[in-house]
Amino acid sequence: MSRYVLTRIASTALVLVGVSVLTFFIAHVVPADPVLAALGQHAREDQIQAYRHAYGLDQPVLVQYVQYMRRLAGGDLGLSIRTRRPVAYDLAEFLPATVELGSTAWLIALALGIPAGILSAIYKDRLADHLVRIAALAGAAMPVFWLGLLLLGSLYYRLHWLPGPGRLDLSIVPPPPRTGVLLIDSLLAADGPAFANALRHLVLPGLTLGLFSTAVIARMTRSAMLEVLNQEYIRTARAKGLTRLRVIMHHALRNAMIPTLTVIGISFGNLLSGAVLTETVFAWPGLGRYATASAVSLDFPAVMGVTLVVAVFYTLANLVVDLLYARVDPRIRYE
Amino acid sequence: MSEPSVAPVRPRPLRWRTFGRNPLVVLGTAIVLVFAVAALAAPLLAIRSPLAQLLDERLTPPGAGSPLGLDQLGRDIFSRLLFGARISLLVGLVVVALAGVVGTLVGVIAGFAGGWADHVLMRITDVFFAFPSLILAMAIAAALGPSLTHAMVAIAAVTWPVYARLSRAQTLVLNRLEFLDAARAMGAPDLRIVLRHILPNALAPLVVQASFNMGEAILIAAGLSFIGFGAQPPTPEWGVMVSEGRDYITTQWWVPTFPGLAILLAVTGFNLLGDGIRDVLDPRLRRPV
Numbered sequence: 001m002s003r004y005v006l007t008r009i010a011s012t013a014l015v016l017v018g019v020s021v022l023t024f025f026i027a028h029v030v031p032a033d034p035v036l037a038a039l040g041q042h043a044r045e046d047q048i049q050a051y052r053h054a055y056g057l058d059q060p061v062l063v064q065y066v067q068y069m070r071r072l073a074g075g076d077l078g079l080s081i082r083t084r085r086p087v088a089y090d091l092a093e094f095l096p097a098t099v100e101l102g103s104t105a106w107l108i109a110l111a112l113g114i115p116a117g118i119l120s121a122i123y124k125d126r127l128a129d130h131l132v133r134i135a136a137l138a139g140a141a142m143p144v145f146w147l148g149l150l151l152l153g154s155l156y157y158r159l160h161w162l163p164g165p166g167r168l169d170l171s172i173v174p175p176p177p178r179t180g181v182l183l184i185d186s187l188l189a190a191d192g193p194a195f196a197n198a199l200r201h202l203v204l205p206g207l208t209l210g211l212f213s214t215a216v217i218a219r220m221t222r223s224a225m226l227e228v229l230n231q232e233y234i235r236t237a238r239a240k241g242l243t244r245l246r247v248i249m250h251h252a253l254r255n256a257m258i259p260t261l262t263v264i265g266i267s268f269g270n271l272l273s274g275a276v277l278t279e280t281v282f283a284w285p286g287l288g289r290y291a292t293a294s295a296v297s298l299d300f301p302a303v304m305g306v307t308l309v310v311a312v313f314y315t316l317a318n319l320v321v322d323l324l325y326a327r328v329d330p331r332i333r334y335e
Numbered sequence: 336m337s338e339p340s341v342a343p344v345r346p347r348p349l350r351w352r353t354f355g356r357n358p359l360v361v362l363g364t365a366i367v368l369v370f371a372v373a374a375l376a377a378p379l380l381a382i383r384s385p386l387a388q389l390l391d392e393r394l395t396p397p398g399a400g401s402p403l404g405l406d407q408l409g410r411d412i413f414s415r416l417l418f419g420a421r422i423s424l425l426v427g428l429v430v431v432a433l434a435g436v437v438g439t440l441v442g443v444i445a446g447f448a449g450g451w452a453d454h455v456l457m458r459i460t461d462v463f464f465a466f467p468s469l470i471l472a473m474a475i476a477a478a479l480g481p482s483l484t485h486a487m488v489a490i491a492a493v494t495w496p497v498y499a500r501l502s503r504a505q506t507l508v509l510n511r512l513e514f515l516d517a518a519r520a521m522g523a524p525d526l527r528i529v530l531r532h533i534l535p536n537a538l539a540p541l542v543v544q545a546s547f548n549m550g551e552a553i554l555i556a557a558g559l560s561f562i563g564f565g566a567q568p569p570t571p572e573w574g575v576m577v578s579e580g581r582d583y584i585t586t587q588w589w590v591p592t593f594p595g596l597a598i599l600l601a602v603t604g605f606n607l608l609g610d611g612i613r614d615v616l617d618p619r620l621r622r623p624v
Contacts, residue, residue: 011461018462026478077445141602143554146577146595153584164465188611253514264501277558281581292472307466307474315465 004326012319024068026059027304057228076242077308078301082294087305090290095309096180097167098286101278102271104202105210109267113214114260116220121229121256122248134216139215144274148281149209155204163201165283172197207280209274213267220263224256231255258329272310341613354615370601378512381414384570394587404589408569409430412589415451416597417500422572423553423601426487430552431545433491438498443529445499446506457503463496468551469558475565483556484573486565490555494548496613505537539616546609550602557598573598 035044035051036048043051051059056067071078077087078110112300120132168174175182175189183202186194228234229252237247276288283289287306355361375382381402383389389409397404403412445456463471472489479485508530509515518528559565561572568575573594580590 015461015465019465090529143598149584157585247543272467
């Protein structure tokens with residue numbers, strides 16, 4: 001393994017330790033009193049003392065952190081105050097819905113963003129370019145929750161083209177849960193109607209969540225393509241007599257995808273942030289909705305569990321993208 | 336004897352003409368100006384108090400007397416949007432001030448001091464980058480308790496790292512230049528070098544970031560308010576207005592539609608303005624709009 005890969009993995013490990021410190025700090029140090037948050041305003045003194053002792057809150061902060069890390073190492077994220085279940089169980093239950101929605105949005109963003117960026121660069125300053133740029137501008141400034149509301153209001157309530165909130169129609173019997181991802185579960189159960197229904201339910205929230213990333217990817221692809229198209233080797237390829245399409249697809253696009261790759265990594269973060277709002281609007285039973293519901297009821301173990309897990313996912317996704325990046329572009333070295 | 340000094344390097348001439356040449360940038364500036372005027376003159380332009388309820392006329396559609404209609408409590412949506420502009424611009428300015436000062440300070444110290452201080456500060460910055468912004472902001476806002484002030488603190492807490500990275504990179508570049516060696520040779524203290532030579536020359540990308548950060552702050556604040564962790568009803572905040580009006584999307588579309596449109600326009604304005612300022616301050620940073 002090269003030095004770059006090792007350094008990158010080591011720094012990721014360091015960041016993950018930092019992530020645990022920050023989450024711990026927010027949950028244990030910032031709130032005026034996590035005990036009152038858990039027990040409510042009217043708790044008796046002996047109840048408060050018992051709770052403090054049970055959760056080790058009467059210990060010094062450093063000791064609390066060590067205990068917290070020890071529990072984390074065993075996969076213990078604490079007990080949810082709201083659902084009274086281990087947070088890790090809750091997360092495992094709500095994660096598949098978010099993975100399903102997030103992957104759909106991500107695929108939509110790639111499928112729309114990359115071709116739009118390429119078209120925009122090829123037809124620079126023509127109608128197609130202007131349309132893509134305006135759409136990308138609006139996409140980057142769009143309040144996700146409002147877009148979701150507009151799509152629901154028009155395509156579901158008014159036109160009935162697509163199904164409304166939730167993952168399945170009430171009339172559809174959910175396939176036996178194996179992965180929790182409905183598309184996969186319905187395929188495993190060879191249940192065509194459930195698959196089709198789940199797919200239709202994914203369209204509106206997928207578009208809503210994917211729009212921001214589509215805009216960012218389109219912008220990045222466009223500028224990377226424009227930069228590459230001006231290079232000498234592209235002129236050489238054209239001069240050799242290769243067709244325009246071949247030059248664009250074989251010579252330009254490959255190099256233009258290098259900077260786009262980083263944006264694709266960053267878009268994971270946008271998707272996870274956007275999921276909080278999208279899931280709220282579409283009553284989607286995923287991590288985002290779990291996080292908001294927990295935060296509203298001041299369920300700190302749950303909120304911090306989601307925050308931590310999401311940060312770990314995001315950090316690892318960025319690590320993978322960076323390593324891919326170094327593989328695709330041999331010029332990348334760690335400074 | 337007066338203190339020896341080196342004249343600060345003058346930033347390269349600004350290209351204001353490029354600013355006026357891009358129609359989208361002009362549009363962005365116009366949008367920002369309209370919202371600024373709306374915010375400043377809200378009490379003069381408003382038809383009624385943003386909290387006044389005409390219960391007999393609730394959900395009146397847009398028309399004469401109420402250009403954008405009345406909401407579910409009979410409040411004038413146009414007037415509420417004007418006062419909402421005040422809140423959104425205030426959120427943007429406070430976040431930019433907090434995040435900009437903290438981030439720039441961290442970045443300049445890291446770049447100037449180098450060594451372990453640089454390492455520690457940049458690893459802390461990395462940790463903040465490890466969280467998707469809205470999720471960390473929500474966790475902080477929930478921990479502090481739901482209010483607009485806490486939302487602003489939370490948004491600043493998730494947006495300062497960008498300023499830190501930018502100002503560190505600028506400081507590293509400037510620190511290697513000869514005019515700083517000259518200033519040092521003449522005995523200028525570190526603080527003077529940072530304040531007179533590094534900061535003014537590092538400002539360009541920070542100003543551009545500030546404009547993007549305004550839009551970002553408005554967007555995150557609206558999102559936080561929508562899920563209940565920012566401004567609280569009956570505050571005429573745009574995110575709150577969309578949230579309160581969401582049940583009327585099919586029957587009285589104007590109630591949630593106009594506040595959302597205001598968010599979209601304001602954020603677009605600041606994004607375009609950021610593009611324009613970047614072209615003026617540093618054409619090398621230009622990216623396609």
